[in-house]
Amino acid sequence: MSFINYASREINCKIVYYGPGLCGKTTNLQFVYNKTAPEAKGKMISLATETERTLFFDFLPLALGEIKGFKTRFHLYTVPGQVFYDASRKLILKGVDGVVFVADSQEERIDANIESLDNLNINLKEQGYDLNRLPFVVQYNKRDLPNIVSVEELRRELNPANVPDFEACATTGEGVFETLKAIAKLILIDLKKGK
Amino acid sequence: MPSPQMVMYEDEYKKINHIIEKLLREANSKVIFLVDKNGQLISGVGETERFDTTSLASLTAGNIAATGGLAKLIGEKEFSILFHEGEKDNLHISIVGGRVILVVLFDSRSSLGLVRLRVKKASEELTAIFDGLLKRAEEKEKSSDSEFPFAEITDDDIDNLFR
Ligand SMILES: Nc1nc2c(ncn2[C@@H]2O[C@H](COP(=O)(O)OP(=O)(O)OP(=O)(O)O)[C@@H](O)[C@H]2O)c(=O)[nH]1
Ligand SMILES: [Mg+2]
Numbered sequence: 001m002s003f004i005n006y007a008s009r010e011i012n013c014k015i016v017y018y019g020p021g022l023c024g025k026t027t028n029l030q031f032v033y034n035k036t037a038p039e040a041k042g043k044m045i046s047l048a049t050e051t052e053r054t055l056f057f058d059f060l061p062l063a064l065g066e067i068k069g070f071k072t073r074f075h076l077y078t079v080p081g082q083v084f085y086d087a088s089r090k091l092i093l094k095g096v097d098g099v100v101f102v103a104d105s106q107e108e109r110i111d112a113n114i115e116s117l118d119n120l121n122i123n124l125k126e127q128g129y130d131l132n133r134l135p136f137v138v139q140y141n142k143r144d145l146p147n148i149v150s151v152e153e154l155r156r157e158l159n160p161a162n163v164p165d166f167e168a169c170a171t172t173g174e175g176v177f178e179t180l181k182a183i184a185k186l187i188l189i190d191l192k193k194g195k
Numbered sequence: 196m197p198s199p200q201m202v203m204y205e206d207e208y209k210k211i212n213h214i215i216e217k218l219l220r221e222a223n224s225k226v227i228f229l230v231d232k233n234g235q236l237i238s239g240v241g242e243t244e245r246f247d248t249t250s251l252a253s254l255t256a257g258n259i260a261a262t263g264g265l266a267k268l269i270g271e272k273e274f275s276i277l278f279h280e281g282e283k284d285n286l287h288i289s290i291v292g293g294r295v296i297l298v299v300l301f302d303s304r305s306s307l308g309l310v311r312l313r314v315k316k317a318s319e320e321l322t323a324i325f326d327g328l329l330k331r332a333e334e335k336e337k338s339s340d341s342e343f344p345f346a347e348i349t350d351d352d353i354d355n356l357f358r
Contacts, residue, residue, distance in 0.1 A: 003201040007208030042249045064356040091260040095233030191345045
């Protein structure tokens with residue numbers, strides 16, 4: 001739920017990166033962090049296991065600029081993708097304004113993608129959200145690898161509603177800002193409707 | 196959508212700050228933060244510049260969310276107070292009006308008993324204000340008229356953010 005503070009003239013929005021384990025959610029945030037000017041970002045927090053798997057969440061606050069005299073801030077979160085962390089994923093979805101689904105393009109991860117997207121739908125519904133009405137974009141990550149599924153097939157499986165989608169390689173950063181920009185835009189357009 | 200848009204206005208902001216400044220003095224504490232349950236900082240008083248307030252807000256909300264999840268598992272509604280004791284500094288974290296998190300940082304110049312006592316009083320005052328804010332937000336949502344600043348957003352405004 002975005003938070004508008006008329007007193008300090010700030011608006012805060014929450015973006016959640018969702019997707020199966022090892023699909024590259026944390027890598028997306030790391031790239032954004034590395035490429036953002038120091039004055040526009042806060043500290044990146046990663047609550048991770050010793051093997052760098054997300055345990056609870058990653059958090060990256062961005063202060064991009066002003067709109068109509070309001071400081072516009074985006075709080076980026078990732079969920080832990082591993083199946084057994086479902087309780088944590090539900091907590092992180094609370095108050096979400098927009099979701100990025102990061103898919104792993106590798107052939108052997110297609111079922112994991114489908115399962116994770118299904119899990120996203122279920123967890124959102126449980127909290128009274130509807131993915132069809134929420135700002136939502138899809139990213140097909142790891143396009144640099146050899147054993148990947150075609151975008152057409154991924155689209156068929158993971159993006160039947162035809163929301164904005166992007167090919168990416170999070171390690172080199174290809175597609176990362178395009179994805180972020182798209183979800184931020186959808187959120188702001190939603191705000192514009194003054195829902 | 197599950198809950199109405201969270202908003203804060205000048206009047207309420209002043210009242211809230213007045214209450215937590217008083218709490219800061221009366222509880223002999225070092226810093227006090229108010230954080231939205233979604234992890235957004237609402238306000239802070241005291242030695243705020245010593246802390247990364249944005250990180251603090253997000254982690255506090257994560258902490259409350261996690262213990263809230265634990266509470267449900269054992270059949271409790273939520274743990275409304277958390278206390279973390281450090282070597283020098285201590286954190287008293289409580290939920291105000293079901294929606295907002297109050298964080299009090301204090302050292303040996305104060306005590307848990309005193310903090311708990313003062314927090315209780317301040318919480319009642321804060322609850323009244325946040326209830327009022329919520330009502331105001333709900334009414335706003337119903338009446339579609341608004342001096343809502345984002346109604347006039349243009350594509351250029353949005354693109355400019357990412358220059
Ligand atoms: N080749 C390639 N590797 C990638 C890409 N994106 C991420 N990786 C690698 O995939 C591994 C997992 O990436 P993470 O970002 O930690 O994955 P995650 O989605 O956060 O995983 P969880 O925290 O377990 O949910 C890391 O070794 C990354 O370097 C990509 O586009 N191409
Ligand atoms: Mg991760």
